[in-house]
Amino acid sequence: MSVGDALLAGADFLAALLLLVGLKAMSHPRTARRGILAAGVGMLLALLANLLLDALGRGSLRLVFLAFAALLLGGGLSAALSRRVPMTAMPQMVALFNGLGGAAAALLVFGRVLAGGSPAPLALALAVFAAPVGSASFGGSLVAVAKLQDWRLPAGRLPAHRTLTALLIAVSFALFALALLARAPELRAAAGGFALAVGFLAGVALTVPIGGADMPVVIAFYNGLTGLAVGFDGVLLHSPAMVVAGVVVGASGTMLTQLMARAMNRSLAAVLFRGFGPPAAASGPAEREPLATDPADAAIVLAYAREVVIVPGYGMAVAQAQHKLQDLARLLEKRGVRVLFAIHPVAGRMPGHMNVLLAEAGVPYDRLLDLEEANAALAVAGAVLVVGANDVVNPDARNNPASPLYGMPVLEVTRAPRVLVIKRGRGRGFSGVENPLFTAENVRLVYGDAADVLGRILGALREL
Amino acid sequence: MTDLVVLYLGLLAVLAGYELIARVPALLHTPLMSATNFIHGIVVVGALAALFTAHGTLAVAVAWGALVAASANVVGGFVTTERMLRMFRASREEPPR
Known part of the structure; x- marks a missing residue:
């Protein structure tokens, strides 16, 4: 091994170490930012070492020019986009960059x-697996971006949609295997290209x-999937750093997929192949009419509670009401109410998205409770304010x-003596499932757009 | 690196991945996914090597495409993650104005 090779191997090793250390630092919000900075240093180290010690030595001037053009083009566009995009659009960004990694x-x-x-x-x-999967991850992520952006796509399924999808996957694997095993360069290129397209x-x-x-x-x-594809690429390219980084991401993605599916009460297979079942006639006809109240009364309920728990849902994010919600929390805290x-x-629209939206509005992270902590807090809270959430509070x-x-698993809001629900209209949630919470005895509904209603509650609180 | 060693390395990486991720609170799941996005951006190193070893116009074009996509992945992953994590504060710290 030459000195250059040894240095390169050392840099790759250090980079992999820093990436893992960075991931470990994500276990607490206090250290998480330092973690991503450490991981950034590791990545830069790997990139520079490979550029200076390996690539530049063997490439022609033309390749060097092409390499810098690619780095500047991809990196520049993506930096400009990521710096501007609003926090509500983070799920699209994550899907987009993930798809590009797959590609x-x-x-x-x-x-x-x-x-x-x-x-x-x-x-x-592994290569037969990695290429079609990376490509599928690219295609699927782009569709996810479009859906999250609310671009209209022709929804619905073709006849025998599942069979067709399975067939496409099988054909893609088969074509890529052919590409890897064939002798003739033309056949390899054609089969490989088609495999990626399929x-x-x-x-x-x-x-x-x-x-x-x-x-x-x-x-x-x-x-x-992208993580796995990258890890498998690492085997093919003899890069242990890529193996470790890719496989760790593969494990993390798998685990988060399971967590999310469990939190939505569905299996991954049901999400991928079945769609949401027809809304079942669940609770039977409501025994009573929901009771409504106005923002002024809601303000009084909140102002005189000792502890208030706020349950934000996607409806809150749609109404862009997170800043108003934080204003409300501040005002209540000034009056001595714990919020x-x-x-x-x-x-939100991806795991943990709501926390990001509230952190952006200035809510300190120690006030953000996860499901278990929240259910404990709900048992002792004086009042609950549900803003634009529906299925996640369905008893x-x-x-x-x-x-x-x-x-x-749901947030058990009726544990609190008084529950206020800000609700846009009289309809049901995304899933179309009936929600008996709205007719429960200790629940009052405040109808209207979340931002608008919160504004009125704030106004009423200021005059108390 | 023999194939068997790689297989064992992969096994350990899976376990390490599970252990590391299990410790991340639900609070940080969005930045976590964005950070893992950044981490698989290491594919940029492979793309760089591929470009410099490519022969022929098609091979160079393919590697170049990989490098553009990978650099977008790695830079975007970093910038978005850092932006999000910068916003998480405990209650005693005052938000900067």
Whole structure:
């Protein structure tokens, strides 16, 4: 091993170490930012070492120029986009960058195919997996981006949609295996190119029928797939750093997929293949009419509670009401009311999205409670304010075996003596499931747009 | 690196991944996903090597495409994660104005 090679190996090792240390620092919000900075240093180290010690030495001037052009083009566009995008659009960004990673992983393996030669059996098997999967992750992530952006896509399923999707996946694997094993360079190039295109279509076909409400699961799923594809690429390219980083991400994506699916009471298979079932007649006809109240009364309820728990849902984010919510929390705290936020795992459009939106509005992270902490706090709270959340506070999930939500972990808001629900209209949640919370005895509804109602409550509080 | 060693390395990485991720609170799941996005951006290193070893126009074009996508992945992953994590504060700290 030459000195250059040894230095390069050392830099890769250090980079992998820093990436893992950075991930470990994510275990607490206090250290998390230092963690991502450490990981950034590691990545920069790996990139510079490979550029200076390896690539520049062997490339022509033309390749050096191309490399810098690619780095500046991809990096520049993406930096400009990521710095501007609002926090509500973070799920789209995560899906987009994930898809690009998948595309890169797929193209890398394709590059290897074009170079000719046959890799060792294990690398071969992994390559047959990595390229179509990376490509499918690219296609699927782009569809997820479009759905999260609310671009209209032709929804619905083709006849025999599942069979068709499965067929596309199988064809993509088969074509790529052919590309890796064939002798003739033309055949390798054609089969490999087609395999990637078919893989892309498979990702699109798999994702198009999935509803917007299931996107948290889908994003986590493709995140894991891209990670695996990158890890498998690492085997093919003899890069242990890529193996470690990719596989760790694969494990993380798999775990988050399971967590999200469980929090939504669905299996991954149900999300991918079944769509949401028809709304079942759950609670039977409501025994009583929901009782409404006005913002002024709501303000009084909140102002005289000792502790208030706020439950924000996606409706709050749609109304962009997070800053008003934080104003409300500040005002209540000035009056001596303790204010906490109860965050369901699927509140928002991706895992943990609601926490980011509230942190942006200035809510300190120690006021953001996860499901378990929140249910404990709800038992002792004086009042609860539900803003634009529906399914995640549905008591049927605990009490009614006939409900499609039955078994889903929910925030038990009726533990508090008084519950206020800000609700846009009289309809049902995304899932179309009946919610008996609204007719419960200690619940009062305040109808209207979340931002508007919160503004009125704030006004009333200031005059108290 | 023999194939078997790689297989064992992968096994350990899976376990390490699970252990690391299980410790991340639900509070940080969005930045976590964005950070893991950044971490698989290490594919940029592979893309760089692929470009410099490519022969022929098609191979160079494919590797170049991989490098553009990978650099967008790695830079975007970093910037978005850092932006999000900067916002998380405990109650005693005052938000900057």
